[in-house]
Amino acid sequence: MTQVPSRQFRPSRRTTFGLGATAVALTGLAACGSSGGAGSGGFEEQDVALPTYVEPPVPDGGIASEVEGMPMIFTAPIAEYFTSVEEPPGGGEDLTTFQVLWGAPPRPRDKNDYWQKLEERLNVTFTPTLTAADGYNDKFSTTIASGSVPDLSFVQDTDAIGQRALSDGAFADLSEVLSGDNVLAWPNLANVSTNAWKVSSKNGHIYGVPNENPFLTNFPLVRADLMRLAGHESMGSTAEEWLQVMTDIAGLGQAHGKKFWGMATIAGNEQAMFEWMFRAGTTWQLDDSGKVTNVLMTDAFEQVMEFEKKLWDAGVVHPDGIGGELGDLFTTGQLALTIDSFNGFFGNPIIGQVVDSTPEAEPEFFVPPAFDGGDIVIQRDDGYWGIVAISAEAAEDEKRLQELLGVINYWRAPFGSEEALFIGSGTEGVNYEFGPDHEVVGLGDEQADADRAALQWLGAFNSPIYSIKATLSDYVDNFKTTMEQLVSSTVPNPVAGIVAPSAATLNAKLDTLNEDYRNGFITGRRPLSELQAYRDAWLSGGGQTLCDEFTEALDKAS
Structure with missing residues (x-):
């Protein structure tokens, strides 16, 4: 079985593109301009009916969920592509x-099967401009400045440079052509979730087709065998019970002939999980007056710091887990708990590796308990990562606009379709063959696969799916049940899709400040009585500037 490989290595927006050197003033979010058609500049507020949502078809064997934001699950190869x-x-x-x-450049058209087949399928002469991620913003900026904008572009629209290009009218305003039932003219675009359209629109303007993300990308897994060896049948129903379970697990010290620890560290994903448990909310949130503030300012954040200090004192965390380089101790069977993505657990696959290294291991997904036994609160992924936009010039021709939307519609063909198989896997006999169970088996032609990988990443793919190999099918029920509970607990980020202009220069400084104080609290190097000093330093170090910029942007959009 296959899916669009790009999803398996989609990097974080912050680590790959970040914020460009050219900062767009947030006043541009409400710039004056015309209110409608292709190429109109500015993000002046307008009401628009978001595109009608139509659920993607469920191929035979697909497991669909009624929980919004929960991707379809597949545990067997597609028997027949539609x-x-x-x-x-x-x-x-x-x-x-x-x-x-993302990788090596493709061979020229005349030596590139994927390129030739793509042109046949689209009935076009395909001429891409391919730019490596580390130089993407600079190349995008110079391309827009040249006035020669390609027909279709992947635009990182939360980046300052991307927002400038949109507000300056380089790309078509697609609000009218895609609003409401109009989108049904392109059925695969109608499969984009309402959430993704909403968070990617700009004051009611739709400037492109969003590259959709699931609501939750990282979640926890525990070694249930160690949990039971420690005398527990679950991870507890309150935070204190969870702490006791982890303390007892770590207290074992050794099992199945291996020394192990409870957790590798308390940072990043682990910090997020503890914020779930104490209902700290989203990283950026609104206070009682409607102004944007940071989770650092909440009472719940203080509770999280106190809880993490208890974990450290209980010996749950590896002694080198603060600032040390530990490698992947979970796959070698030396950690009780880890947090990763679906592709990490099932695509890498971490689950298979830990069981191979430690046959007694029993990995199990779980829902962390809230501090008081109530509900947890999880920050939802922003819902999309960039958009595929159409140049304003190309969209001036109505027929051309329809064709370009048709191209994006083809690229976004749903999983289980023949078109998605081609986009993601290439050509049968060149890139893959079908195995005895009709599974897609790569032929190992590295050059042919590199040709495909270089050209396929337009930036709008089918709705996210979870594809689980037959060898890991025993984990499906536990995974599905757990994920549905976690996804149901997600709440949207109120500043999703908005960029704070000063973040490009302030983020690194604030990250260093955060790391110093938080690590200090956890290890006892700093007393928790310094929390207010931390908050003051964060605000004066640029945090207040970011809060103000987000607040201004939201005010202009309301």
């Missing part, structure tokens, strides 16, 4: 694109 696009969308013209290049 057709989602009846006719090639292009009219024989040139198609220019601006795309991220």
Whole structure:
């Protein structure tokens, strides 16, 4: 079985693109301009009916969930692929694109099977501009400044440079053509979730098709065998019970012939999990007056710091877990608990590796308990990562606009379709063959696979899915039940899709401050009585500036 490989290595927005050197003033979010058609500048407020949502088809064997934001699960290969696009969308013209290049450049068209087949399927002459991620912003900026904007571009629209390009009218305003039932002319675009359209729109303006994310990307896994060896049948129903379970697990010290620890560290994903448990809320949130504030300012954050200090004192965390380089101790069977993504657990796969290294291991997904036994609160992923936008110039021709939307519609064909199989896996006999159970088996032609990988990443793929290999099928029920509970506990980030101009220069400084104080609290190097000093230093060090910029942006958008 296969899915679009790009999802398996989609990097964080902050680590790959970050914020460009050119900061757009947030007043641009409400800049004056015309209120409608292709190429209109500015993000002046307007009411628009978000595109109608149609659930993607469920191929035979797919496990769909009624929980919003929970991807479909597949545990067996697709037996029969369906057709989602009846006719090639292009009219024989040139198609220019601006795309991220994640690996090696492709071979020229005349030596590249994927390139040739893509052109046949789209009925276009495909001419992409491929730019490596580390130089993407600079190249994007110069391309826009040149005035020669490709027909289709992947735009990181929460980045300052991307927002400038949108507000300056380089790309078409697609609000009218895609609003409401109009989107049904492109059925695969109608599969984009309402949440993704909402968070990617700008004051009611739709400037592109969002690259959709699941509501939750990282979640915890525990060694249930160690939990039971420590005398427990669950991870507890309150935070204090959870702490006791982890303390007892860590107290074992050794099991199955291996020395192990409870957790590797308390940072990043672990910090987020403890904030779930104490209902700290989203990183950026609104106070009682409607102004944006940071989770650092909440009472719950102080409770989290106190709890993490208890974990450290109880010996749950590896002694080198603060600032040390530990490697992947979980896969070698030396950690009781880890937090990772679906692709880490099932694609890497961490689950298979830990069981291979430690046959007695019994990995189990779980829902962390709230501090008081009530509900947890999880910050939802922003819901999308960038958009595929159409140049304003190309969209001036109505027929051309329809064709370009048709191209994106093809690229976003749903999982289980013949089109998605081609986009994600290439050509049968060149990139893959079907195995005895109709599974997709790569042929190992590294050059052919590199050709495909270089061209396929337009930036709008089918709705997220979870594909679990047959060898890991025993974990499906536990995974599905746990994930549905976790996804149901997510809440949206109130500043999703908004960029604070000063973040580009302030984030690194504030990250260093956060690391120093938080690690100090956890290890006892700093007393918790210094929390107010931490808050004051964070505000004066740029935190207040970011709060104010987010508040201003939200005020202009309301």
